[in-house]
Amino acid sequence: MLRARRLICAGATAISLAGCLAGAVGPGTTTNVDLTAPGDVDVVRFVYLGSGGWIIERGEDQVLAAPLFSNPGLLTTGLLPIRSDTVLVDRYMSRYDVSAAKAILVGHAHYDHLMDVPRVILVHAPTARIVGTTTVKNTLGTWSGVGDRVDVVNDIAGDQHTVGEWLHYGEGVRVMGLRSKHAAHFNGYTLYRGTRDRPLTAEPRWATEWLEGRSHAYLVDFMNADGSVAFRVYYQDAVSPAPAGFAPEELIEQHPVDMAIFVPATFDQVDWHPEAFVENLRPKHVLLGHWENFFVPIEAPTKSVLLTDLGHFEARLARVHDGGWWRPDLWTEFRFPVW
Numbered sequence: 403m404l405r406a407r408r409l410i411c412a413g414a415t416a417i418s419l420a421g422c423l424a425g426a427v428g429p430g431t432t433t434n435v436d437l438t439a440p441g442d443v444d445v446v447r448f449v450y451l452g453s454g455g456w457i458i459e460r461g462e463d464q465v466l467a468a469p470l471f472s473n474p475g476l477l478t479t480g481l482l483p484i485r486s487d488t489v490l491v492d493r494y495m496s497r498y499d500v501s502a503a504k505a506i507l508v509g510h511a512h513y514d515h516l517m518d519v520p521r522v523i524l525v526h527a528p529t530a531r532i533v534g535t536t537t538v539k540n541t542l543g544t545w546s547g548v549g550d551r552v553d554v555v556n557d558i559a560g561d562q563h564t565v566g567e568w569l570h571y572g573e574g575v576r577v578m579g580l581r582s583k584h585a586a587h588f589n590g591y592t593l594y595r596g597t598r599d600r601p602l603t604a605e606p607r608w609a610t611e612w613l614e615g616r617s618h619a620y621l622v623d624f625m626n627a628d629g630s631v632a633f634r635v636y637y638q639d640a641v642s643p644a645p646a647g648f649a650p651e652e653l654i655e656q657h658p659v660d661m662a663i664f665v666p667a668t669f670d671q672v673d674w675h676p677e678a679f680v681e682n683l684r685p686k687h688v689l690l691g692h693w694e695n696f697f698v699p700i701e702a703p704t705k706s707v708l709l710t711d712l713g714h715f716e717a718r719l720a721r722v723h724d725g726g727w728w729r730p731d732l733w734t735e736f737r738f739p740v741w
C-alpha cells in the first residue's frame with residue numbers, strides 16, 4: 403500500500419503530508435516532514451545539515467553527526483591546501499541551537515567528515531564529546547584544542563555477531579560504534595587511506611592528510627526512564643561492503659532500527675547496498691544523507707553527488723524497504739513520534 407502511495411508521490415519536488423498521506427514518501431524532499439499527531443509529546447527530530455551532517459534530538463538529548471559547511475571546490479581540494487572556513491561554519495551552525503549537544507558522530511577521518519568539527523564543538527557545542535577513532539583523535543591532535551574530547555571506539559565497537567560497548571551520554575542517550583569499511587570512491591580506488599598513529603601538532607594542510615583511519619557506523623539509542631529503548635537510530639557516513647557496518651543481530655532482534663540513515667554516494671562500488679542493510683537493521687524508516695555534490699557551496703542549487711546514479715539506488719531501496727524513506731534537501735526537518 404505504501405509502495406503505491408510512493409509511486410503517486412514520486413517525482414513531486416515537495417512532499418507534504420496533506421498531499422501524500424501520513425507515511426507516504428518520495429525522493430527529493432524539500433519541505434519539512436511531520437509524522438507526529440497533535441498532542442504527541444515524545445518526538446524525535448532530525449535536521450539535515452548537508453553531507454554527513456545531522457541534528458538528531460529527543461527532548462533534551464541532542465546528538466550531532468559531523469557536518470561539512472566549508473565545501474572546498476574540486477580543483478582546490480585536489481591541488482591546493484584546504485582548511486575549515488570558520489565564517490561559513492559559524493554562519494550555518496548558528497541557524498540551530500546545538501549548545502547542549504552531547505556527542506558528535508564521526509564515522510571516519512576524511513576531511514569532509516572532520517575538518518569542520520573543531521569549530522563546531524569549540525564555538526557551538528562546547529560540551530559535546532566527539533565519537534570517533536584513534537585516527538580521528540590523532541588527526542585533531544594538539545593543534546585543534548579538541549583532541550582530548552574524542553571518545554575512541556576502535557576497541558569497543560560491535561559487529562554483526564558481537565555486541566559492542568555502549569558509550570552513555572547522560573541517562574537518555576547511548577551510542578555504539580559498529581565496525582565498518584569505506585567503499586571505494588571510484589573504480590575500486592579509495593582516496594586518503596591509512597591510519598594516523600601519532601597526534602598531529604599542526605593543522606593538516608592538504609586533503610590527503612585527512613586519512614580515513616578505520617570506518618564506523620553507529621547505533622544511537624534514545625532511552626526511556628525504565629532503561630528500555632525508545633527510539634533507535636542507525637547512522638553511516640560512508641557506504642560499506644556488507645556485512646561490514648552491520649548492527650549486532652542480537653540487538654536488532656530486541657529492537658529493530660526506527661530510523662536508518664544511509665549513504666547512497668558510491669553505493670555501486672559494493673554489493674547489496676542498501677539491500678543487505680535493510681535486512682540487517684529492519685528499519686522502520688530511512689533517510690538518505692551525504693548524497694549531494696559537496697564540491698560546490700552548500701547553498702548552491704543542489705546537484706547530485708558525483709559518479710552515483712541516485713535513481714538506481716532509490717529504486718533498489720524501494721524494492722526492499724516497505725517503510726517511509728526520504729532524501730532531504732539542505733535544512734529539511736523531520737519529526738517522528740516515539741512509537
Ligand SMILES: [Zn+2]
Nearest residue numbers: 510512584640
Ligand atoms: Zn570518506
